[in-house]
Amino acid sequence: MTGEGPATGTGEFALIDKVFKPLAAETPAALGLTDDAAVLAPAPGRELVLTKDAMVAGVHFLETDAPGDIARKLLRVNLSDLAAMGARPIGYLLATFWPEKLALDWIMEFADGLRLDQAEFGIGLLGGDTVRTPGPLSLSLTAIGDVPAGGALRRNAAREGDLIVVSGRIGDAALGLLSLTGELAGLPDAERDYLRGRYHLPVPRLALGAALVGKVRAAIDISDGLIADIGHIAEESKLGALLDWEKVPLSAAARAALARDTALIEPILTGGDDYELAFTLPPGDAGLLEALAGAGGVPLTVIGEMTAGDGVRVRRPDGTEIPLKARGWQHF
């Protein structure tokens, strides 16, 4: 079996043997991918946490993106959902919907990306499915993790007056995508590359998520957009949220882009693909944030508070509200 030409004709089981079995070799629960399913024992005193996010060419990534980056992003967006629940990752199931003309080389590079991130996050492949599609390249991954029993972080646990905190910097990935699609030009190379990198390779905040267990109220990861995802906490907690625009943490590259075009405030707040965590905690617990940032290895910033009522509002320093056309990404 060589890497040249389309993967069709390779044989489904030869493909599984070559591409996927090595990725499952160190995961006993995968049974070497020889059976109909994996068998996983939960650790004593812990509960399993399961999540699935799919990605489709042209919807979640660009067809021209590097295969290894697509694989790693697929894994990482799912690990981000585990992080949001406070879970540590165990392993994953993968379904690949390969278009007929996809080259075997492409698939091998995709697997290399998975191998890199398996090592990075200490997880292995547990199983999956390999099918052909007449449509665009589509991928689906189920990540499995665990948390101390009863400790999973929820979206519905915020209370009125809680501080709203976000990790890292917001808006970079949305600006990176605009740069990749030619809608944001003229950036210095270093800033352009940084923003594009934030789109291609999110960093799931697993250490932070685990550190939040038992310490904070509500949590979520930011995939659809800051406003939309804070909105999910607000809705599930039956509250509203008030954010201060000037507190939203921006990278130097995002600040530079914004300085040239203030309309970029919209993609920064609602563009999504951030994969940072947002969480709430009582104002009296603000003293915990320094230690949580240390444990998480990422800066934390208070950007607003949970209020009575509903909806998410963003205010400027002068108290006026920033009008936003959309709240975030919606598939339908």
Ligand SMILES: Nc1ncnc2c1ncn2[C@@H]1O[C@H](COP(=O)(O)OP(=O)(O)O)[C@@H](O)[C@H]1O
């Ligand atoms: N097709 C589906 N079948 C079952 N559950 C789904 C489906 N789509 C979404 N969900 C569930 O709806 C909730 C919200 O999904 P989603 O917005 O995708 O979460 P996230 O943004 O964290 O990935 C999750 O609990 C998810 O498991």
Ligand SMILES: Cc1ncc(C[n+]2csc(CCOP(=O)(O)OP(=O)(O)O)c2C)c(N)n1
């Ligand atoms: C080519 C391309 N266009 C647009 C986007 C923006 N985008 C697509 S889906 C999405 C939201 C996240 O995806 P979703 O499937 O909703 O993940 P979930 O919220 O379930 O984690 C965003 C921000 C993108 N990532 N790539």
Ligand SMILES: [Mg+2]
């Ligand atoms: Mg999802």
Ligand SMILES: [Mg+2]
């Ligand atoms: Mg999520």
Ligand SMILES: [Mg+2]
């Ligand atoms: Mg998700």
